[in-house]
Amino acid sequence: MEIREYLAAQQNYFERNLADFLPNSGQYPQILRQAMEYSLYAGGKRLRPVLTLATAEACGGQLSAAMAPAAALEMIHTYSLIHDDLPAMDDDDLRRGKPTCHKVFGDGMAILAGDALLTHAFSAVAQAENLDAQQVVALVRELAGAAGPLGMVAGQALDISVTEIKDPTLLNRIHRCKTGALFSAAVRCGAITARASNLVLDGLTKYADALGFAYQVVDDILDVTKTSAQLGKNPGSDAKQGKVTFVTLYGLDEARSMVHAETQRAVTALTELPGDWSVLQDLALFIGQRSN
């Protein structure tokens, strides 16, 4: 099967099962549910949950066991987009081709929808029936560590508070926190549900690290080379905000070379491991070439 078809199949599996991990819809305020579902079902690529499912499968695990952390990751990712888009932060009106959550539901309800998705992500994992208690604890550690003040929130805090980035090390740090941490958690959570060995977990962590980095550089490249219709969000928004990106820091050609080098690093990290990792390797190459 081509990697594109494989990803579509995993995405399809995820979409079919996601609703099972949301709170029971009869029991909470309709407006809150609508705001949460508006953003959760806005047509994202589901890259993080697909990474979790694909990694679980590559490690010999079951998709059904990987669904809870996959759903949790997408809830956490969606919450971060809702909060980042707020006027108090990046002030974006368009996301995934639709008005952002706060444009539709107001800032207050958007903040709450994000809070609810973040919190419920931990409920979803803690209530999973096909994981043992040790696995759940390991998953909560991964998710909270990657999403919290040492991970994703740290990246966003740096992003909105640092006024001038001249140093590539700082830009790397921001993206490693903002994007890399959750990519890494996506891969590691999949491995944990499949009870992967520490050797495999270490190799997968290197893979995810390179993959997350490549993904972010591609994002910066697309921001200057694509139109709004191709992206589903406003292009050139980085430049408009005067943001330093890998493209402004290194130029387009050098940024493209970085993507190539990082995807190769991701592939190599798995070549060193026992077993067949071709699907995850193809996935890394695919992400390096993505166009939206």
Added chain:
Amino acid sequence: MEIREYLAAQQNYFERNLADFLPNSGQYPQILRQAMEYSLYAGGKRLRPVLTLATAEACGGQLSAAMAPAAALEMIHTYSLIHDDLPAMDDDDLRRGKPTCHKVFGDGMAILAGDALLTHAFSAVAQAENLDAQQVVALVRELAGAAGPLGMVAGQALDISVTEIKDPTLLNRIHRCKTGALFSAAVRCGAITARASNLVLDGLTKYADALGFAYQVVDDILDVTKTSAQLGKNPGSDAKQGKVTFVTLYGLDEARSMVHAETQRAVTALTELPGDWSVLQDLALFIGQRSN
């Protein structure tokens, strides 16, 4: 020992140990850490963590084992105050006698400080060394359930979206979600760390339910009877915002009768259980008489 001294001793224990459950301070952005700690150390009463510690002790458990969920509860409570105070929600400038987090750090950083505290609460529990995996999973379920879209966030969503409350049932529902759920989690988490029986857990849940209700009615009474210096926040803010409270709905005398009835219900719920619950019973009576 008088209940007041007992509470002071538990609060003191909590303050001495809280820092151990925060993220390592060298590893995350200083401005984020400052915003989190500004609100976390703003001099709150620590009622929820003290409830957790007191319940653990009443059930024959160890304070050291109860500290992780106690710290998590205070982080979750603090995050909810930071987000509720935002201009997009209740728009409050004063909290615990100090300017609110967003007045000092800006709306964006305040949102992130809240996000970080909420997320790290789950890290704190999942990293606890003196709890087994089953206990951690049970605690994560309690905390995420009480704080999420079926609990605290539901209450706040109703609070900001319902334009007119004529029905006491709706007001009860809002407060049961906004305040009651976390009170209940505080008590239940303490019992879980002490491996309490289901019989005890059920009785404690009834106790916490009555206690949380009494606490909220007292809050509404204090809002109309105390000054800013006594409260540490702006009094009369409910009336200013035209909010329906237990006082506007029932009047002061009836509200005071409700507090009395609810504290008695809390006391009775424990009288029915085997064992000595006098400290928790005194605590309920104390909360019914609190003045700030």
